[in-house]
Amino acid sequence: MEVKILLTGATGFLGSAVLQRLSGANNVDVSISLRSDSKKSNSKLTLGPYRTFLVGDLESKLDWTSALIRQQVVVHAAARAHIMKEQLSDSLGEYRRVNVEGMLNLARQAAKARVKRFVFVSSIKVNGEATFLSPFQPDDLPAPEDAYGISKLEAELGLMQLAAETGMEVVIIRPPLVYGPGVKGNFASMIKLVEKGLPLPLGAIHNKRSLVGIDNLVDLIIRCIDHPAAANQVFLAGDGEDLSTTELLRGVGKAMGKPARLIPVPAGLLQFGATLLGKKAMAQRLLGSLQVDISKTCELLDWRPPYTVEEGLRRCFEPSR
Structure with missing residues (x-):
């Protein structure tokens, strides 16, 4: 049975690797979203064998209606990434605008469109910045220390609440440092x-x-798309x-x-x-x-x-x- 998937962040480091893997998979119908003002929006991605939806900046008022029609799974790889030398005076506010409000806006519309599962790529920064006596576990008390980690935690909490309210399945993946080509x-x-x-x-x-190598992380994301046991779980990647x-x-x-x-x-x-x-x-x-x-x-x-x-x-x- 064919699975219809909407992938966000398809031009990013992780999203492009997920797209490459999905494009070669059987029984998968992939759609992607691109920012309408992205320099990459006119790249070869728009000529590929998948539907492309040009959207605006990831924010709380973005209309995802057309992109979500008949989709069964959303893989959300788009985000405001962690920035080492942050210049904004209100960096937490900017992270929240994109990673929390923008993402939850998409998730709410996905639930309304009867999307079955929402796969969210979070970050190990939700757990914290360092381990001492033992490795991080998925159910550890969260302890983010920077604005990026805080925004990812708030996004996770919002998703879990939405899952409880709507019945849409949520899968959360927290990777540590991801490496790979590019x-x-x-x-x-x-x-x-x-x-x-x-x-x-x-x-x-x-x-x-x-x-976690990019190929290992992508393999895990693909497993989480339809594995029955993944529903409403938090997974650490590595x-x-x-x-x-x-x-x-x-x-x-x-x-x-x-x-x-x-x-x-x-x-x-x-x-x-x-x-x-x-x-x-x-x-x-x-x-x-x-x-x-x-x-x-x-x-x-x-x-x-x-x-x-x-x-x-x-x-x-x-x-x-």
Whole structure:
């Protein structure tokens, strides 16, 4: 039986990977939404074998009526992404406008249009920024620390309330750092440093961080589209392998065919220096631990990450995908 799916954020890092996977799937009818003012709205996406709906900015008054006709599932990958150097004075207000109000407006209209399931890509930032004694669990008390994480938590709470009121199934997926071809942000910066062959004082870091390769995350999203046990659940995403920053840098270098030049400087000394320079947040990302427990995801959905971290890193640098 064919499943009709509306995908938002189809030009983004994650959304484009989901679209590529869905486009090759059997018994799937994919529609996509694009911002009407997007520079990418006239790209090859509009010429693909799927219906394209040009919409405005993701906000609370956007009319999704035409895009939702006869849709059975919405996969919501559009969002105001986490911005490292936020310039807005009211960043929380802007995150809420897009990630909470805009998303819930779509979800309410989806429920009214009798969409069966709404798959929402959230963030591990809902759980918090660091783990100490044990990995994050899906049912941990939320502890977001920044505006982006707060907006994702508020979006989740609104979705769950909507599910209870309307009967529309909701699936929430919280990924940690996502890496893959074309990745931006911190991971891209790490790749550039290794590529340049610069010596890095990160050769003796013994933290543990969970990551998720784009192909593993997409595979999980696809599983959540129609798996009966996914309804009204929160899932953590991950590769199932936790790496130290040192191990990750070495893995990136191996995947690139360039050795990572790492100097073994004690983590405590790096932490002290970062504090003096006002870079505590950066130090936390490089030196601290953030682990997720994906056992619920694996057991409830009968799912395993199809790619290892080594395979995922290698796929980042394959000449063609």
